[in-house]
Amino acid sequence: MSRSALPLNAIHAFLVTARHLNLTRAADELCITQGAVSRKIASLESWLGFALFERHARGLHLTSQGAALLPELQQGFAMLVNATEKASRSNVSIRLKAPTCAMRWLVPRLVALEQERPEIHVALTTTLDHASQLDNFDAAIVYGSAPAEAILLFDERLTPVLASSVTPPANVAGLARFTFLHPTNDTRDWQLWLNAQQVSVPMARNQHFATMDLAISAAIQGFGVTVADMSLVQNDLANGRLIAPFDHCVTTGASYSLLHRAERDAPPFLEELVAWLCQPQKETHSSALADLG
Numbered sequence: 162m163s164r165s166a167l168p169l170n171a172i173h174a175f176l177v178t179a180r181h182l183n184l185t186r187a188a189d190e191l192c193i194t195q196g197a198v199s200r201k202i203a204s205l206e207s208w209l210g211f212a213l214f215e216r217h218a219r220g221l222h223l224t225s226q227g228a229a230l231l232p233e234l235q236q237g238f239a240m241l242v243n244a245t246e247k248a249s250r251s252n253v254s255i256r257l258k259a260p261t262c263a264m265r266w267l268v269p270r271l272v273a274l275e276q277e278r279p280e281i282h283v284a285l286t287t288t289l290d291h292a293s294q295l296d297n298f299d300a301a302i303v304y305g306s307a308p309a310e311a312i313l314l315f316d317e318r319l320t321p322v323l324a325s326s327v328t329p330p331a332n333v334a335g336l337a338r339f340t341f342l343h344p345t346n347d348t349r350d351w352q353l354w355l356n357a358q359q360v361s362v363p364m365a366r367n368q369h370f371a372t373m374d375l376a377i378s379a380a381i382q383g384f385g386v387t388v389a390d391m392s393l394v395q396n397d398l399a400n401g402r403l404i405a406p407f408d409h410c411v412t413t414g415a416s417y418s419l420l421h422r423a424e425r426d427a428p429p430f431l432e433e434l435v436a437w438l439c440q441p442q443k444e445t446h447s448s449a450l451a452d453l454g
């Protein structure tokens with residue numbers, strides 16, 4: 162055998178056999194036959210030029226040279242395993258689930274994270290389901306009542322928004338001339354905000370959407386006015402795509418929160434992702450996303 166060809170499989174067989182000092186148990190762990198184990202050890206002995214085991218009636222014993230070699234091979238093999246596992250983990254994606262209504266808040270943060278920490282890979286799955294469960298994901302943003310084990314990201318605060326190209330109403334009553342864009346199939350969000358202003362505004366024209374994100378997109382295109390969560394439209398307001406004509410916000414009692422796996426079950430960099438999502442948004446996040454939406 163060429164001295165340049167290090168017999169790693171044979172070394173592994175030697176380490177397992179040295180731990181058990183029994184060919185049968187070594188073969189079981191390696192999922193090969195006893196004969197195959199013996200051949201691997203024989204090939205390593207041939208490569209080294211000395212015997213590793215002495216065969217006795219009661220089992221195997223390490224030779225003096227085998228016993229001297231064993232600790233260094235154990236250490237070296239452990240380093241190889243650790244290095245390959247580390248390299249493998251570095252390519253693992255963090256599986257993140259989020260409701261579609263959170264995309265306007267989430268995507269700028271993920272883009273900024275990729276720019277600053279390109280070694281962190283996030284596989285994002287969007288859903289219309291607001292169930293507060295991780296399922297098969299490493300982390301999940303949930304909407305509604307925050308589970309006890311979740312980290313609060315922000316409370317939902319609604320205010321009217323419309324395209325910056327549209328002349329805003331002078332007062333709340335002036336909203337009546339717009340088409341009302343509703344984030345749900347009913348009018349509850351608009352009614353909640355209007356009731357808080359103690360103003361009754363007729364809604365002559367209405368358009369309903371499946372998600373708040375769709376209603377916000379319609380508002381950006383000038384189709385009408387919608388109520389939107391202030392955190393979700395933060396970038397749109399900062400970049401001039403939307404304006405909020407009134408200072409009044411109303412809380413709905415719902416919130417956006419973050420669930421994640423325990424540290425013992427977490428993939429690499431999950432802790433960093435959680436910390437990134439929980440920090441206040443930097444101004445650079447907005448500028449990085451100036452052309453999105």
